[in-house]
Amino acid sequence: MNNFLSPEKKRIFIFFLFCTSLVVISFIAFIWYISYKGLGEISSFLGLAFTLIVAIVGIFLFLSTIILVFTMISGKQSKLSIKLRGLVTKLLFPIVLKIAKLFKIDKDKVIRSFIAVNNELVLESVREKGVNNLLILLPHCIQLENCELKISHNILNCKKCGRCDIGDLAKLSEMYNLNIKVATGGTIARRIVKDTRPDLIIAVACERDMLSGIQDTYPLPVIGLINERPYGPCINTRVSVAFIEKTLEMINYRRQHERT
Ligand code: SF4
Incomplete structure (x- = not known):
């Protein structure tokens, strides 16, 4: 993997x-x-x-x-x-x-190791079944702290100025018709999952939020990507859009949903 x-x-x-x-x-x-x-x-x-x-x-x-x-x-x-x-x-x-x-x-080291194991188990199971209803769940701290645009309801409200990763994620959403949601907290994240009823979640979060997310949403499969925190926790965090694209490839989602 x-x-x-x-x-x-x-x-x-x-x-x-x-x-x-x-x-x-x-x-x-x-x-x-x-x-x-x-x-x-x-x-x-x-x-x-x-x-x-x-x-x-x-x-x-x-x-x-x-x-x-x-x-x-x-x-x-x-x-x-x-x-x-x-x-x-x-x-x-x-x-x-x-x-x-x-x-x-x-x-955090033990949680990351658990996430590695979890990702492997989930990846194998979704590869067999295929994914129809994918949800990508992001934490709100991925958005630049002083950006005033409201993207928590619709990521496509982003003007793609390039100052945070939301811009590239919005482009990705348009390209593959992805359901990307931004959660401002654990309760909102749980509500999004309940409303969406996905058959796979690709979640971006810090170690502890990821662990509670995986536990709360079980038996739903979650592939976890740990966010980068160059400015410390919960502020202007980053995620590699290339990693998300690569994950889409690994679950065979890219080929099926790419817009022509
Ligand atoms: S890319 Fe620019 S417009 Fe979009 S959320 Fe980030 S800072 Fe705001």
Whole structure:
């Protein structure tokens, strides 16, 4: 996969995902250990049923991690691995972040590694299915801070003066008939997604907004591009329009929707 879709090495996330599985399985085993005796004293059937449930959860978690890691390394998707994306995104990732913190690993670095893995899983699944309703979601800070034009309702209101990336994105929107929306916050972004019901989102955001966006919109597939922040967070941020074009190419969108 191209480097711009993998802003950080996937192995950081894979390593912490393994650690998380071990911690969760150990925790489950601990709960079993302290509960089994008590339950066994009440009823041997209860003790056995509890052991069975604990064993199933533990094996499921272990196998899920193995399948996901195999998918990440080989790039070969299965329907199961697509479903498991939800398990990682919603349930395991918060624990992954906590464990990485114990190792004093920068949170943004782990999120970028997770985004690399997420992008790979999403890219493979949308390549198979194709994309009909694409939404490109941008943060408002991409627009030049002192530009007075209102582009949050319609990006084509931009006069394309070239002082920020909105101009080139507006041109791209015209060229490929793209649905590009600018969100002024998380609530607006969620509303746009709800109204649009896309089958793929290409989202531009900082690491933390991207993570919450991917978690909030699951099971919708999101390809995440991290914005550049040459002036610090939330002001005059940048995104490579070439990267967005390249992503359109990778999902075969460009060829299908280019205006003649
Ligand atoms: S390209 Fe120019 S007109 Fe368009 S949003 Fe940026 S600063 Fe405003």
